[in-house]
Structures are given as C-alpha cells and as structure tokens.
Amino acid sequence: MNQWEVFVNDVKELAEDTELELTIRTLNPGIHKYTYKRVRAQVSADLKKHADQLQVRLGRGQLSQGRFSIKVLGEVQRMPAKYL
C-alpha cells in the first residue's frame, strides 16, 4: 500500500470514480518522501475500494478530514522531453 497526498482548494475537486489528473506527493517513508508526480487516477471515499490511500490538504496547507483510497492509472509527463 502506498500513501499519497494532494493539495486542492476544495475537496469537491476530487470527483469519485472518474479519471482525474492530479499532482500527488508520496508520503511513503524514506528520502523521497514529499516528492511529486503528475498522474491519472481514480479516487473513492470508500477507503477499501483501492489499495493506495490519499490524504488531502487545502489551499494553505490545512489537513482535510476527507480521506480517500486511490488507484494510480499512470504517470502524466508534463515536462518537455528536452529536459528529461
């Protein structure tokens, strides 16, 4: 199980069971904790629906009560290839 975190202005941005594009950061322990990825994902308020867990922070860093399970469908590469 992986743990992720996302920043949103409003929890409503996390529509359930549709494919979303999100910038999420890993909360897994280790030196890469808090590094980000851009992903396609599905989320659900049912914490058992997907294997990974998603924690939510609001605009100024406040931890939201809302918790989700998340399935990462794939990584989105936003960065132009010349920088890779």
Place this chain on the structure above:
Amino acid sequence: MAAPRSNREFVEACIKSGDAVRIKQEVDWENEAGAIVRRACELAAPAPFMEKIKDYPGFSYFGAPLSTYRRMAISMGMDPASSLPEIGREYVKRTNGEVVPPVLVDRKDAPCKENILKGADVDLCRLPVPLVHDGDGGRYVGTWHAVVTKHPVRGDVNWGMYRQMMFDSRTMSGAVFPFSDLGKALNDYYLPRGESCPFATAIGLSPLAAMAACAPSPIPEPELTGMLAGEPVRLVKCETNDLEVPADAEIILEGEICPDYKVEEGPFGEYTGYRTSPRDFRVTFRVNCITYRNNATMTISNMGVPQDEGQLLRSFSLGLELEKLLKSQGIPVTGVYMHPRSTHHMMIVGVKPTYSGVAQQIGQLAFGSKLGPWFHMVMVVDDQTDIYNWDEVYHAFCTRCHPANGIHIYKNSPGTPLYPFATPHERKFSIGSKVVFDCLWPTDWDKINDVPTLVSFKHVYPQDIQDKVLANWTAYGYPPVK
C-alpha cells in the same frame, strides 16, 4: 575581529560567543528541524547547529543564521553587543566605500567541489532538504541561499534569495516575483524567446554573501559581499554552465530555468507570519548537477511570526537602503527604521520638517523606488522623535497625525502576493496599495501659538532640575533605572 569568510567560520564564531548551540542528538528533517529553528526565532535564542540528521549521515543543519542583531554583528566581524544603530552605521560606511570585486579561484581550491553528482546521480533527495513547516507545499531546498544568474544582454550578475521548493528529484519550483531582478530578466528576455536561463543555487553561504543576496542594494551582490567583508569573495566556475559561485559555499545546484514548463509551488510559511500566497504554478528550475563540501551544512531560515531573517535582516537592509536613497535626493531625513515586528511593512522616517509636503515626498520616493513593493506604510515623524523607540513613534502617530489631512492613500501600486490583507485578485497580480502617515506639525502653523508643546520630563523641565532629579533618584527611594 574579521568577518567570517564562510558559513563554517560563522558557525564557529557563534558557538564561541554563545550565539549558537551544537545539537548532538539526531534530528528529523521532517518538521523537527524546522520546529527547532522556529522556536529559536520566536525566543531570539542561539542558532541551532544540528550535527546529526535522520537519513542523512555526514550532513548537518544551521538554522536561524541572522535572526538576532547579535549574530548580525558577528557576521560583520563586530562585537556581538553592538547596538542596532552601530551596526547600521557600519553597514552604510562599508557599502558606501570602495567597490571590492570578487576573485576567481581554481576548482582545486574550491571546497564546494569536493563531491560532484552528475547525470543519473543527480537527486535532490540525496541532500537533507527539510520539511520546514508542517503542511508546506513541499520540502524547501532554498530558504537561506542565493540563486545566481547573469543578465543575458548586460552581463551583470545577480544573486537573489528566492525560495525554492523541491518538486521531484531534479525539479524545483520557486517564487521569483515579477519586480525582482531575476523576475525582470525572465519576463523581459528568456520567457518571450523560449530560451532557458542558466542558474546556480548556492546554499550555506558566508553570512555576508547571504546578506548581500537579500539586500535591496543596486550594487551587484559579489561586489557588495566584498565591500561588506572588506575582502574579495572567492568565486569558482560552475561545472555545467558559465556561472561563477562562491567557492566556500556548502552546496551548489546547477541547472536551467525552464521557459516553457511550470510546476506547482507552495504554500509556504512566509515572513509576514502567515501562509498567504496561494499554491500556484511558478518558476521551474531543472537541476543538472549538484556539488557539495564534505560534511556539508544546509542552512535553514524558518519564516513565520517575528522574528526571523525575513523580518530582522530585511528590515535592516531595506531601511538603510531607503535612507541612502532619500539622502541621495537631498531630503533632510535624520534616520529610517523598520521595526522587525512590522515585518518590514512600515518604514518609520525621522525628518527635519523644514518645508511642507515633505512626508508625501518621502512616501512617493520610497514607494516609487525598486524597494517599494515590499512595504506599504510610511510613517514620518520629526527629528525630535526617537525612531527606534516605538512608544515615542506611536505617541506621535496617535497625537499628530490628522485623520483627514495627514493620511494619504495611493492605490494600484506594485505589491507582493504575500500581503495578508490583500484581496485574492491583488495577490494573484502583485497589486498593492500604500499609505503615508504624516505625523509632522504643519509648517504653516504658528510655531509659538499653534504647535502644541510636548509635555515630558525631557522637554518641559530646565536642565538643572532634570540633572538634580536624576542625581537624587535613588535618594528619593526609587530603585535605580537601568
């Protein structure tokens, strides 16, 4: 006492004078180190030198480097007990003196080249990048550092302290405001042409190099560092671009600013004492090479409520640079002070009120200068008011500032996204508003009959009576006054 030439010499000097403590037990890079620095700032306690960091053997942290006037004095090679006006006079003397250009040294004489990571080895997570405040948008690589760039046409070098968040192992995102030197170079040149801008970030600088990087002085920062230190700063060529960086810095990141790619940055604890500026897509830095000293020390400034470097040092240098500006225009100012508690939002100016409108002239000059976006209140008092004594300034404000005639408001001026009172729209577009509080008696009032007389011990009693009362104070039965 010579000014410390490196962060290491500075840490040693601070430990020796009791202005830093060695923390030997292991400290977590996630929140704990930040919390220690924050508390040290709020207590004006000695700076923490944290020798053992979880997950990062061989690295250390030095926090709150210049968040007290004592450490500022040490950084200038002065007696730690020097008063603020003494440190200020020394800063003005040195920065008005001969320009001291930097010297270029060979790679083998540059400690910052002791370890070099290139290609697939480049990973910012190999450095102990701290999570400074819980809930920050990321781990911040640059909180007390200099971003080094060179103007593409003029060729002048800029060192600026612009915060940098680690986005992933090779990418950082930073808050480079549009009115800053780097912001202007990016917007004028690189972004419209779609060209990437070479940069280097130097972390763990000598305290005077760091002071120069966040000083709003027109003198290029390498020269300014030399003037402050009284000797040239040692620079060395980067590995992967043409820039030159301080050879004694602890850590160097080299790379390019991407003109066509932005990632999210923030939120982050800011100098105003809040997280104000929204998470947004900001300037993106791609890192191509990391070099660092053996046993490198990462420096941390933890911004929040007063007082940290964001208030203390910036109030100091902003105030003094504004004083220089006003004096260069022949304004009869007697001093400028920004109280750190105002988070450098209020400029207090003492002036000899010899002509009418001088308060507005001061406000318009200060707000209209390059430094203007960083503050929004100018309070002008006469030369009899001690600008460093808030009780006196506050009294003058509450008694002499006419509510209808003495308050002048200017709208739609440059601001920053960091103003807590600004509307969301104003923050997004760096729009400010300004106010001048004119606490001077109008020059057209009759000095004998219209201007009230200040009733205080110092002002109403003859000198011989004052001397007698002071001499007899304890004899009257009062404890001595410190």
